[in-house]
Amino acid sequence: MITNPTGRITQGQFSFLPDLTDEQISAQIKWALAHDWAVSIEYTDDPHPRNTYWEMFGLPMFDLKDPAAILMEINEARKTFPNHYIRVMAFNSTRGVESPAMSFIVNRPPNEPGFGLVREEGQGREIRYSFHSYATDKPEGERY
Amino acid sequence: MDSNGSGQITDAAERYKSGVIPYKKMGYWDADYVPKETDVIALFRLTPQPGVEPDEAAAAVAGESSTATWTVVWTDRLTAAELYRAKAYRVDLVPNTGPGTNNEAQYFAYIAYDLDLFEEGSIANLTASIIGNVFGFKAVKALRLEDMRLPVAYLKTFQGPATGIIVERERLDKFGRPILGATVKPKLGLSGRNYGRVVYEALKGGLDFTKDDENINSQPFMHWRDRFLYSMEAVNRASATTGEIKGHYLNVTAGTMEAMYERAEFAKSLGSVIVMIDLVIGYTAIQSMAKWARDNSMILHLHRAGHGTYTRQKNHGINFRVISKWMRMAGVDHIHAGTIVGKLEGDPNMVQGFYDILREPHNEMNLERGIFFDQPWASLKKVMPVASGGIHAGQMHQLIHYLGEDVVLQFGGGTIGHPMGVQAGATANRVALEAMIMARNEGRDYLNEGPQILDEAAKTCSPLRAALDTWKDITFNYASTDTPDFVPTTTGSI
Numbered sequence: 014m015i016t017n018p019t020g021r022i023t024q025g026q027f028s029f030l031p032d033l034t035d036e037q038i039s040a041q042i043k044w045a046l047a048h049d050w051a052v053s054i055e056y057t058d059d060p061h062p063r064n065t066y067w068e069m070f071g072l073p074m075f076d077l078k079d080p081a082a083i084l085m086e087i088n089e090a091r092k093t094f095p096n097h098y099i100r101v102m103a104f105n106s107t108r109g110v111e112s113p114a115m116s117f118i119v120n121r122p123p124n125e126p127g128f129g130l131v132r133e134e135g136q137g138r139e140i141r142y143s144f145h146s147y148a149t150d151k152p153e154g155e156r157y
Numbered sequence: 158m159d160s161n162g163s164g165q166i167t168d169a170a171e172r173y174k175s176g177v178i179p180y181k182k183m184g185y186w187d188a189d190y191v192p193k194e195t196d197v198i199a200l201f202r203l204t205p206q207p208g209v210e211p212d213e214a215a216a217a218v219a220g221e222s223s224t225a226t227w228t229v230v231w232t233d234r235l236t237a238a239e240l241y242r243a244k245a246y247r248v249d250l251v252p253n254t255g256p257g258t259n260n261e262a263q264y265f266a267y268i269a270y271d272l273d274l275f276e277e278g279s280i281a282n283l284t285a286s287i288i289g290n291v292f293g294f295k296a297v298k299a300l301r302l303e304d305m306r307l308p309v310a311y312l313k314t315f316q317g318p319a320t321g322i323i324v325e326r327e328r329l330d331k332f333g334r335p336i337l338g339a340t341v342k343p344k345l346g347l348s349g350r351n352y353g354r355v356v357y358e359a360l361k362g363g364l365d366f367t368k369d370d371e372n373i374n375s376q377p378f379m380h381w382r383d384r385f386l387y388s389m390e391a392v393n394r395a396s397a398t399t400g401e402i403k404g405h406y407l408n409v410t411a412g413t414m415e416a417m418y419e420r421a422e423f424a425k426s427l428g429s430v431i432v433m434i435d436l437v438i439g440y441t442a443i444q445s446m447a448k449w450a451r452d453n454s455m456i457l458h459l460h461r462a463g464h465g466t467y468t469r470q471k472n473h474g475i476n477f478r479v480i481s482k483w484m485r486m487a488g489v490d491h492i493h494a495g496t497i498v499g500k501l502e503g504d505p506n507m508v509q510g511f512y513d514i515l516r517e518p519h520n521e522m523n524l525e526r527g528i529f530f531d532q533p534w535a536s537l538k539k540v541m542p543v544a545s546g547g548i549h550a551g552q553m554h555q556l557i558h559y560l561g562e563d564v565v566l567q568f569g570g571g572t573i574g575h576p577m578g579v580q581a582g583a584t585a586n587r588v589a590l591e592a593m594i595m596a597r598n599e600g601r602d603y604l605n606e607g608p609q610i611l612d613e614a615a616k617t618c619s620p621l622r623a624a625l626d627t628w629k630d631i632t633f634n635y636a637s638t639d640t641p642d643f644v645p646t647t648t649g650s651i
Binding site: 015016017018022023024026027028029030031037040041043044060061062063065102103108109110111112113114115116117127128129130138139140141142144 | 323326327330332333334361362363382386389390393394396397398399400401402426427428518536539580581584587588591592594595598599600614617618620
């Protein structure tokens with residue numbers, strides 16, 4: 014059990030709020046589409062803070078402009094990976110940005126074990142830190 | 158005596174006769190001058206001494222900030238003096254000053270400088286001319302540098318922000334919302350161990366960053382190594398328990414560059430993502446630290462300590478928009494630029510003008526926001542503005558409305574002063590932020606419905622309820638000292 018106030022991993026835009034309903038997710042998708050951002054779905058069973066590259070559930074949906082169709086894709090991802098972390102991202106291709114503009118979690122495993130902090134003590138009280146994802150003690154595909 | 162339409166003496170022998178002649182006659186005023194694309198342009202607010210004509214005062218400023226001295230020198234004739242002389246080319250009476258008003262006459266004076274007057278990549282050199290001798294000059298009663306137009310050719314000689322908003326967000330894995338921070342309080346007196354406690358609680362509670370204050374360096378109650386070690390223990394503990402990248406601005410400000418590099422290297426060795434410096438270390442030291450930050454993948458936070466001594470008075474000093482431009486060139490990633498709603502000085506239009514300068518790829522002239530020139534930024538990265546000082550969760554809708562998404566909102570007292578503790582204070586801020594961003598994205602009229610949106614979010618978050626109740630009536634409504642001088646039409650007046 015993670016001991017932060019939410020009891021879960023707090024990455025993304027809305028992790029401190031109650032889980033988003035389908036209706037709330039649709040509203041966020043509309044915001045992305047209104048800005049001409051491409052919506053993308055990514056999933057992982059290793060939510061390490063520096064695990065940048067979650068698996069892509071298909072390519073970013075550059076040509077899909079229908080929020081209902083995008084929500085269907087999201088629900089498809091949830092059905093396929095019910096115990097993974099799934100996040101919705103939006104990509105802004107404007108010159109000078111060319112980077113994600115949104116990122117929020119829409120699915121989590123029922124039990125989130127979190128991370129251990131590993132300390133390697135050095136000279137002069139210096140410490141090197143790393144994070145150990147408890148879930149990764151099990152092999153890929155067998156976590157959660 | 159031969160002279161051209163601008164009053165400059167055209168006969169060379171006459172012009173260079175030993176003695177003292179007015180700056181206008183020396184050639185520092187040219188009403189017909191059309192600035193070149195490569196010229197640096199400075200706009201001064203000028204209060205001439207009684208009896209001094211505004212164009213002569215402007216010529217004097219042009220002279221003293223470029224080639225002139227108080228008397229004619231024949232050695233000018235060994236140089237391409239015409240080119241090197243700055244040219245005052247326009248003076249406008251400032252609206253609501255001068256005859257018929259209660260204010261003594263002030264003028265906006267436009268002065269153009271050839272690019273060859275400046276060394277590439279050196280804020281120190283630029284400022285030694287533009288704000289050098291001239292601010293103590295007797296011919297002007299008061300002088301304020303209001304704005305500058307920096308040519309693309311000159312901007313390209315500067316590194317610009319070490320990291321920039323986009324890359325900072327990618328490194329932090331935080332998108333689509335303002336970044337949240339808090340400055341550790343009390344700013345002086347905590348031991349390293351106690352200090353780290355505040356860092357840990359705030360980050361675990363939901364903030365992205367905590368911050369050293371401007372005057373915490375290495376004092377008897379806490380030497381810098383202790384602060385760095387305990388703060389990084391706190392940062393990493395908080396990351397482990399949230400799964401998020403967290404950071405603490407470790408202030409590396411010190412008495413010498415060598416000491417600053419030593420502290421920055423130590424911060425790097427501990428895995429910090431960010432270090433901080435104070436404006437008072439000086440332009441060259443800032444540029445050196447920006448280069449170090451770029452070389453070491455470090456975000457560089459700048460606390461604008463000291464700026465109020467010269468930015469606040471309207472008739473004398475430097476407008477903060479110019480400091481914003483210089484700091485974008487010098488290469489910092491964060492700079493405190495005002496809150497609009499908090500405890501520190503800041504007219505809404507002026508502050509939004511600073512934010513535009515820091516964040517936009519191109520500024521259009523916008524007199525309402527105090528931006529006098531079109532300013533292309535030549536792909537220099539964007540600086541993340543920081544809003545800090547007297548803000549709290551109950552203002553979240555106003556903060557997002559005025560300041561936008563690319564900003565660090567720093568709630569120091571608004572986190573640490575929370576009745577249920579530091580962690581609860583952080584959670585209140587994070588929940589308020591997420592609820593407001595969600596409402597904005599849903600297309601709600603979040604500015605007007607703000608209090609209602611916060612009340613709804615507080616139903617499932619008792620720390621937010623407590624924050625709203627504690628600070629519900631806290632506002633800082635004082636008249637700004639620095640407001641735009643801008644008349645929408647030629648016949649109107651303020």
